[in-house]
Amino acid sequence: MDLFEQIVEATVAGDQDRCVSLAQEVVSQGIDAFKAIEEGYSKGMSIVGEKFAQMEYFLPQLLTCADAMKAALEVLKSHLGEDLEGRTQGIVVLGTIQGDIHDLGKNIVKTMMQASGFVVHDLGCDVPVRQFIDKAEEVSADIIAASAILTTTMAHMPDLAGLLNEMDIRDNYIIMVGGAPVTPDYAKRAGADGYGENASEAVEVAKRLMIEKSKGGSQ
Amino acid sequence: MISFWDVFKRSEKGTFIKEEKYDRMVGQVALELVQKYGIKYDSECVIPEDDDLADRVYQAGLELFLELGIYCRDTGRLIKFSREEVEWALKQAPTSVTYGQGPDERVMTYRTIEDSKPPFCLNTPVGCTVAEERFVPMVQSYAQEPLSDTFSSAFSQTVQGRPIKSGTPQEVEAAIWNVIKLREAARAAGRPHIGIHNLVSNAERTDATLAAVQAEFGAQPNDGLAVAANSEMKIDYERMKKVVFLRHTGYNKYGLYGPIMGGYAGGPEATAIVHVAHHFLGLLAFEVQWHDGFPLHLMQGCNSTRNLLWLISITGQALARNTHLLIGVGPFTAAGPCTEMVVHEIAAIVLAATVSGLHLNLVAVARNKLPERSTGMEARIGAETGHLVARQGVTRKQADGIVKQILAEYESQIPSAPEGKRLDECYNLETVQPTQEYLDLYERCKEKLDKFGLDYSIL
Numbered sequence: 001m002d003l004f005e006q007i008v009e010a011t012v013a014g015d016q017d018r019c020v021s022l023a024q025e026v027v028s029q030g031i032d033a034f035k036a037i038e039e040g041y042s043k044g045m046s047i048v049g050e051k052f053a054q055m056e057y058f059l060p061q062l063l064t065c066a067d068a069m070k071a072a073l074e075v076l077k078s079h080l081g082e083d084l085e086g087r088t089q090g091i092v093v094l095g096t097i098q099g100d101i102h103d104l105g106k107n108i109v110k111t112m113m114q115a116s117g118f119v120v121h122d123l124g125c126d127v128p129v130r131q132f133i134d135k136a137e138e139v140s141a142d143i144i145a146a147s148a149i150l151t152t153t154m155a156h157m158p159d160l161a162g163l164l165n166e167m168d169i170r171d172n173y174i175i176m177v178g179g180a181p182v183t184p185d186y187a188k189r190a191g192a193d194g195y196g197e198n199a200s201e202a203v204e205v206a207k208r209l210m211i212e213k214s215k216g217g218s219q
Numbered sequence: 220m221i222s223f224w225d226v227f228k229r230s231e232k233g234t235f236i237k238e239e240k241y242d243r244m245v246g247q248v249a250l251e252l253v254q255k256y257g258i259k260y261d262s263e264c265v266i267p268e269d270d271d272l273a274d275r276v277y278q279a280g281l282e283l284f285l286e287l288g289i290y291c292r293d294t295g296r297l298i299k300f301s302r303e304e305v306e307w308a309l310k311q312a313p314t315s316v317t318y319g320q321g322p323d324e325r326v327m328t329y330r331t332i333e334d335s336k337p338p339f340c341l342n343t344p345v346g347c348t349v350a351e352e353r354f355v356p357m358v359q360s361y362a363q364e365p366l367s368d369t370f371s372s373a374f375s376q377t378v379q380g381r382p383i384k385s386g387t388p389q390e391v392e393a394a395i396w397n398v399i400k401l402r403e404a405a406r407a408a409g410r411p412h413i414g415i416h417n418l419v420s421n422a423e424r425t426d427a428t429l430a431a432v433q434a435e436f437g438a439q440p441n442d443g444l445a446v447a448a449n450s451e452m453k454i455d456y457e458r459m460k461k462v463v464f465l466r467h468t469g470y471n472k473y474g475l476y477g478p479i480m481g482g483y484a485g486g487p488e489a490t491a492i493v494h495v496a497h498h499f500l501g502l503l504a505f506e507v508q509w510h511d512g513f514p515l516h517l518m519q520g521c522n523s524t525r526n527l528l529w530l531i532s533i534t535g536q537a538l539a540r541n542t543h544l545l546i547g548v549g550p551f552t553a554a555g556p557c558t559e560m561v562v563h564e565i566a567a568i569v570l571a572a573t574v575s576g577l578h579l580n581l582v583a584v585a586r587n588k589l590p591e592r593s594t595g596m597e598a599r600i601g602a603e604t605g606h607l608v609a610r611q612g613v614t615r616k617q618a619d620g621i622v623k624q625i626l627a628e629y630e631s632q633i634p635s636a637p638e639g640k641r642l643d644e645c646y647n648l649e650t651v652q653p654t655q656e657y658l659d660l661y662e663r664c665k666e667k668l669d670k671f672g673l674d675y676s677i678l
Contacts, residue, residue, distance in 0.1 A: 060243070101457075
């Protein structure tokens with residue numbers, strides 16, 4: 001089994017010690033750290049994500065695997081060079097929208113996005129629309145992602161696109177929405193660019209929208 | 220021995236811990252207890268008749284509650300209890316709760332496992348989104364069902380044409396409108412004094428809820444409110460404010476717990492333990508009279524899956540065997556109205572619940588997600604099935620055999636369940652009566668369920 005296969009195996013097993021020692025091996029052997037991430041840790045997390053989607057893994061296992069990967073990335077971080085930010089999947093500002101205190105789904109999306117290479121700024125629960133935008137401006141985000149589990153709080157979602165339009169910065173951001181009462185139809189009516197039925201879908205949609213954005217496609 | 224204000228004090232003085240750490244601890248402790256108590260989900264035994272297993276699930280739930288405590292999100296502090304305090308609260312727990320008045324008065328009492336006493340049926344569209352002009356017909360379709368012991372609310376998309384946004388003045392207006400319209404629906408159903416078990420379900424903020432729960436808007440003595448825990452094992456001051464109001468006014472209050480199978484707790488065994496622990500949370504922190512669980516599958520958003528049926532059954536049995544708590548469950552189906560699948564899913568969940576000592580909060584359909592997809596017919600299907608299961612004297616063993624036959628009808632379709640039909644396609648909205656199509660479909664399903672062992676002729 002080559003090194004990358006071992007990394008995949010250790011990540012899927014959520015074996016933090018092994019993930020870290022393999023990362024150290026990557027460094028000591030002078031192997032490209034990005035390649036190790038893409039073909040090792042990220043690949044492993046992709047398998048973990050599939051297992052989670054199939055409920056072969058539950059959230060505690062998903063978090064353990066994500067922790068193992070994060071610990072390994074700490075080892076690799078200083079070997080990634082200066083263009084680290086340019087090689088992330090994108091910058092996301094994430095939160096549960098105003099009035100809503102439910103965060104399980106949002107936290108799963110966060111974990112899956114981070115594992116897929118996105119930099120995620122988690123604003124937590126009960127986040128006013130204005131705060132999403134202020135943070136997005138502050139960190140030059142690519143994506144603003146909002147979650148809601150209640151119909152009364154979901155009603156704040158259209159204000160995201162509305163306020164961005166008023167501020168004349170709508171085109172700077174991809175808006176994604178999700179959560180129990182949110183349907184693809186509602187997402188469209190709320191002016192969102194993307195919708196995820198679940199965390200895996202949210203990550204795939206985010207990746208696709210980032211590719212479209214990089215090609216200069218309309219959001 | 221311990222009061223609500225003791226709990227509040229602990230929420231200010233308990234050990235501080237970060238929420239993320241607590242979330243992780245839930246899964247870790249639950250897993251340890253699954254192993255310690257040898258709790259094992261068996262996919263071939265959906266409705267277990269293993270009393271020892273039920274007792275172990277109970278003991279593990281109690282131990283988890285004592286070890287973890289409740290997390291207060293406002294202060295980040297743990298609220299912990301002693302075993303003696305929990306046992307004292309269990310002894311003090313109500314043995315009955317009364318809803319409604321006069322001819323519509325109904326009393327919920329404790330049910331045992333395999334009880335021949337029918338479950339109490341709290342019928343509701345569970346906040347299904349509906350157009351404003353169809354709100355009253357939708358909720359009336361529940362209130363008018365003869366087996367509805369109480370009813371509750373849908374969620375109007377607008378009120379006076381304006382969308383409802385949490386935290387705004389419109390939320391207060393909408394909450395008041397909700398109570399007025401629920402009582403209007405009760406009158407239209409010919410049951411003006413039927414109990415409304417949750418007067419306000421369209422307001423997230425407590426100020427809006429409290430503004431609406433007034434006699435002049437239609438609230439009557441013996442109506443009530445739900446007080447919800449946050450998954451898993453968390454509370455906040457917004458919910459605790461409701462408790463203070465309810466302690467002073469005497470409206471009924473029940474605890475609402477929705478543990479997520481696959482979420483922070485983990486798999487079905489660990490989630491079962493956490494679900495049992497939520498009942499102690501409700502009893503001690505909210506002082507509720509009865510307990511309503513709606514455990515859900517993280518990916519499917521329903522509880523008609525095989526492992527959730529097991530979880531519903533074993534947690535019901537655990538609590539019914541070891542306490543006299545008044546406990547219920549809210550069925551959540553994947554399929555929508557007027558489909559064979561929704562009838563089968565409701566029958567399966569109700570069967571698992573009824574033989575396990577539970578009452579019924581009927582019913583969230585189409586994953587409680589799709590607008591206009593909820594009707595009184597689903598409540599009728601659930602209530603009739605619950606009544607016949609009890610009166611027929613179905614045992615857990617028989618129920619297990621029947622439920623596996625029902626599962627074979629729909630299990631593989633859960634991920635792609637049919638959305639079903641809208642209220643206006645299922646009911647004549649002038650008469651608020653179900654269509655012949657829906658009635659015929661239910662009859663066909665009953666014939667099939669009859670062959671599996673459910674005798675609808677005794678109704």
